[in-house]
Amino acid sequence: MNLMGFPILTAVTFFPLAGGILLLFIPKAQEEFLKRVALIISLVEFVISLPLFIYFNEGVAGMQFVERIPWIPEWGVNYIIGIDGISLLLVLLTTFLTVLCILSSWRSVERMVKEYMVAFLILETGMIGVLVALDLILFYVFWEVTLIPMYLIIGVWGGPRRIYAAIKFFLYTMAGSVLMLVAILALYFLHGKATGEYTFDLLKLYQSAFPINTQYLMFAAFAVAFAIKVPMFPFHTWLPDAHVEAPTAGSVILAGVLLKLGTYGFIRFAIPLFPLAAFKAVPIISVLALIGIIYGALVSMMQTDLKKLVAFSSVSHLGFVMLGMFAFNVQGVQGSIYQMINHGVSTGALFLIVGMVYERRHTRMIADFGGLAKVMPAFATFFMVVTLSSIALPGTNGFVGEFLILLGAFKANPVYGVFGATGVILAAAYMLWMFQRVMFGEVTHEENRTLKDLNLREIVILVPIIIMIVWMGVFPKFFFKKMELSVQNFLYGIKARYTESVTIPRLGEGESIVVEEGVGDEGTGTEGQHMMEKE
């Protein structure tokens, strides 16, 4: 059921919330102390999330560490949480990045420190909740929970146009989620009507097969909600505004994790729930992803504001994620998941770096810099490595993800692969041009001549990122073996049901599949078995 009788996943999910409540009891004035406690909470959270990775049984395809408690039984709402190889890595990314975010807020957040830290910790619970929830209502609750702290982080601690950006972020995402809520309810009723069992249990709903027209509608509702979050072209315009106005840590967590909730939504909900519609949507999603890759890169190239540049580069990178996912083969999907993590690490790092230089100069305009490499050599080194990761240089994490995505896309449809690969050229162009204008050349602005190089705290923030970049680039197998079976299971599931819903459009019809040799030790609960045999 869970780790040696300890509900570890619940602990990981709610520990930040508990920590946030604890912070409420600390007097507002003790800012240093508040920060330290928040940091310790996030560190402990990271440490207790590590056993998830260590004890995760890579020989099991289904959900692990599953906990199941009735919540509103009369409506079929349960508290069900669990992770598989796909969400595992994202959960760890969340706990990892939160630590760095809190560290990076040390100096940049000057007012209402207490509220800020509480918001951040609640946000962490919300994000992990989304990643572990296996009940649609529970998922929806967490999904909405992430909105509010982020809205506050942008709206309270943001830049000059923070109100506009925060409201835009909130309403835009909300518009999508409302559609999704309708689809969730429709799913509930249709499934209930067909089987007599009214439930929001995702794993049970996976087995339903709806007529194609119903699938289209519901897939569309889910897809729009997630596409806004990703964001996919043309739903991306909230992102640059949100990024530009958000404080550094807000941008980091927004790019690092919140956007991944959109791509994760596709892989966990939209695709496996409606595989037939997902298959039919491949051309649409792939083309939008390709437009995102190329369009994002071109627009990014011309930006004058560093944060906006990174924001548009996110549109391009997330295009890769979607392209790989909808290739529906092992390489594409694994590359896609890996790219989610990569993007969290390297784009998170880019925002951290922009934040560091912003703290010194209080500007993010590229034209205000130039020649910084001479003044800040250590900064230049870190920035360079992160830039290289972002342009997917072999040896860094970015390459592994992009290579697999493009390979998968090429296998699925060579045209997608060819167009996607042009993004590789464009990425080099816009990132290196930006790097050159910021870091190289002569120091043209006097204020830049006296900038201080990184301090110890900043180095402590960046070193783990560099380690991850190289580690994930050189030893990807360490991470891949954790998700291998889950991805195969994902693909097997949707492909099996794709054919099934075409040939036998009946509900609840399942066939057992054997996914490798699943070892059912204490890490596997009944749910694990359930998932393995769900087809």
Add this chain to the structure above:
Amino acid sequence: MIELVWLIPLFPAIGFLFNGLIGRWFNLDKRIVSWVACAALGLSFLFSILVFFALLKIAPEARDAVPDKVLFDWIVSGDLKTVIGYKVDPLSIIMALVVSGVSFFIHIYSVGYMHDDPGVTRYFAFLNLFVFMMLTLVLANNFLLMFVGWEGVGLCSYLLIGFWFDRDAPANAGKKAFVVNRVGDFGFLLAMFLIFAHLGTLEFNGVFAGAHSLDVVTVTLITLLLFVGATGKSAQIPLYVWLPDAMEGPTPVSSLIHAATMVTSGVYMIARCNILYSMAPVSMAVVAIFGAATAIFAASMGLLQFDIKRVLAYSTISQLGYMFLAVGVGAFSAGIFHLMTHAFFKGLLFLGAGSVMHAMSGELDMRKMGGIWKRIPITFWTFLLATLAIAGIPGFAGFFSKDEILWQTFNSGHRYLWLIGAAAAGMTAFYMFRLVFVTFFGRCRASEEVQHHIHESPPVMTVPLIVLACLSVIGGYVGIPHILGGRNIFHEFLQPVLGGHPEATGHATFSLVKPAFASEGAAMGNGINMELLLMGASVAIALIGIGIAFYLYIRKPEVPKRLGERFKTLYTIVFNKYYVDEIYDACFVKSTKRLGTFFWREFDDGVIDRSVNMVAKLMLWLGGVLRRIQTGRVQGYALGIILGAVVIIIFLMR
């Protein structure tokens, strides 16, 4: 011993990490840094030699079947399984020897050359990283790891071209090199996808063993895409434009990366894939034609340049064209042979140019030099030897390799390509001797100040010059053609990888392309006499080139100027390198930027975001309209209630 091949790239990697992390963090003394870097290369070279001799002990026919040394799994996903693994065979070990050997001497030279530069730690860290990547490229046992090296050397090239990043020109040149190379890498990537999609593996052994199952169209597409990659890395038409600009980097970097090693990796890659290319006659023809065209085009651009390093850069592009011509006509080992001799003499020419700069207080313009040969004798004599080698004077290394390429080209029936090659050889002799005459002879045109400081470089720089000079002289004797009574042990050594003896392969491969010409070529009387005749012809062409240079720049130095005025248009076009950079800038760079701006301003802000905000405004407007219903007058509400009730009743009664 052979299993220790992984140590060859490991030492420079350690050197990089040591200098890059410890050296920079603790600000280590530059002597420690330099010697760590050199020692890393020394060990790497030593192990290359050891592995080479270990390989020699194996029977020749088994030398291409040495098991790969696999270190660990790299990217494993579904049916894709790639490893970090090294391949030892005659081809890879020759490359490893050339790379580690030449790098070793250039590292030593750098100790002297970069002595006063404050960034010396960074320099040596990057240089070590480069050698690591280059050795990864040549020793890799699969396409993906080769691609790691391939992009890795591109990165180091970027970092080292832009080494003096506080000036704009180097920073621009570095970025240009990287982006142009990425265009090539795009081709390489697609080629890998195609290979994997059809053969299910990226490992050399598997790919080449399964190649016969590919159909002609696929294999042609694969090889053409790989060639796109090669045109980027090896600076061939149309992607050569980054290499002249790359001269902004420190001169030893130009010597190592942009002459001796990195730029030849395209040739190596094609030779490595000789099985694939042999199956694709169209690709072979494309490679040969692009090679020959680049050879003459770049040579013509080198004719009029005044910047020493630029002349050498165009010369490099041109010589790389020869190598592609060689592999394109199926003379793979001749291409590799020229790659090796070129590494010696072109590496030396750049180092010599660096030594000249060192003497002339950093001057690069040969118009401001002259008459200095007595002042810097070692530099001059070694430079001269290298020039004789590149000009193809019998007895020097370049003669054997270049002549073999020309002969193979002719012999395989490509008489027009031979003609182009021969003409380019004449140009090469001309511009190289022009360079020597203008730089070292005549009246000294430098300022008093500079003249006063002219001095020979220290031994740490001249010893590498001398070593490379020796190699430029004797390096060709491993490949003496049969016709001159030699054994051509170079070809024999490479034969297990690159196929039968060149005379044989040349025909076999090329009978696919132009059987008529091939047989005609062979039928043109006694083949042996023909070979001697052509050899004589190419020597004569070289001598003519030298003669013209002598006449124009020693006997009648006023003539070139008059000629330039007479043919002003032609002169301007060639002097400005046919305006290719400008054309590219207008076609690709500016239009991409315009497109980006259009998308951003007009489409993103103007269409998408405006519609998003319009929806918001629409809601506000709707709210404003609906607000008027909320009048607060009870009569109005009562009316509403009654009307509503009526509607419901009607609906229910229906």
